[in-house]
Amino acid sequence: MREDTAPEAPRGRGLSRRGLIGGGVAAAGVAGAFVAGRASEASPGESREGAAYPFRGDHQAGIVTPAQDRLHFAAFDVTTKSRAQLIALLKAWTEAADRMTRGLDAGAIGAVDGDSRLPPDDTGEAIGLPPGGLTITFGVGPGLFRDADGKDRFGLADRQPEALQTLPHFPGDNLDPARSYGDLCVQACAEDPQVAVHAIRNLARIGFGTVAVRWSQLGFGRTSSTSTAQTTPRNLFGFKDGTANVKAQEAAALDEHVWVGASDDPAAGWLAGGSYLVARRINMTIEVWDRQPLGDQEAFIGRTKGSGAPLSGGDEFTEPDLAMPGSDGPIIPKDAHVRVVHPDENGGVRMLRRGYNFVDGTDQLGGLNAGLFFLAYVRDPRTHFIPVQTRMAKVDALMEYLKVTGSALFAVPPGVKPGEYVAQSLFA
């Protein structure tokens, strides 16, 4: 077995590296901050195929990191009863994730250099590919703490955050349990779908016998910007999405709305510097939407389809004027999405959205099985998500075109410091 002694300076393909040509990847720094763009002239705030983001830092990468174009998200059930085995898995996942985000093979031996009588410690489909801006973000679900009968599973029950509970049933929810919940989650984002899939596949492989994939979701065409340097992408309704998102540059807003504070929950001090991740698989009835007049589509959203400007005027980044009168009530209708979810109508709360479009083939009627895989990071789902979602489900004009088929909530531990493993503070 060969040791990979210099992971920061990989030694070529067979040397457990995938596609490194030159340049370097810094070993330390803020997780998710831009480190190096080898294949391109990427600048801070932009995400490119050659980019590599440090896995370790104060916060996990993949939250404020400029949203990459591709997603593979997986939720896992923990199948072991052993706390030691669970911790061993988290250590192994940490090591593999750290390596893969550098563009290295998941294991030190690699996909093709090992003993031919043994399975390789990397699956090989990312051979030759650059790091692809890969970030891997881990979360823990309510089921990790207590089983369905409320029994403590791993001696963690007294550390379960108050806010980490199964989300309530909302009007419009049509949940498939096979697309919902989970004890652990992994969000892999990259510019190349093969890099994201490779990451999830190898983590699932490493977890064999300890965890089992419960559900997973592929996504494309990020439906949010998380950096002011990014242009705003479009969702499958054709509208710019992410304009008013919380962005990486808004340090005060991140502290107020995204990062869990040290005194937020006395039982869950381990989560300080982390966040909560809401995942909702939202099917969109594309074909019905496509038959709506342009003016109606814009009224449902509250913004113009072309520029993304609010119906009250200005450009994309002009604040909506919710009081401006129109010919029949306010110019931004009372049930328009941007009004219903606007902070001014929701006690000032904001969220960091990081969703992706999905198309999972066609349904039985020949319609696209498509929609938005909604991901949002919030400081507390009880204040920052549940009330907004409740209001949306009751009054939002968009709801007629949406069906929520999957739902999950995870606590996302703080960043992994050098020498630590992911979620170490939970087990300390």
Ligand SMILES: C=CC1=C(C)c2cc3[nH]c(cc4nc(cc5[nH]c(cc1n2)c(C)c5CCC(=O)O)C(CCC(=O)O)=C4C)c(C)c3C=C
């Ligand atoms: C409960 C939270 C939200 C869900 C669920 C949700 C679903 C959803 N949204 C769109 C399209 C757009 N959303 C936009 C803005 C926006 N959406 C939410 C929350 C949820 N959306 C918030 C908090 C905001 C920002 C509001 C603000 O601060 O002004 C927009 C406008 C552009 C933008 O600001 O991003 C669009 C378009 C769809 C299609 C959808 C479900 C499939």
Ligand SMILES: [Fe+2]
């Ligand atoms: Fe929205």
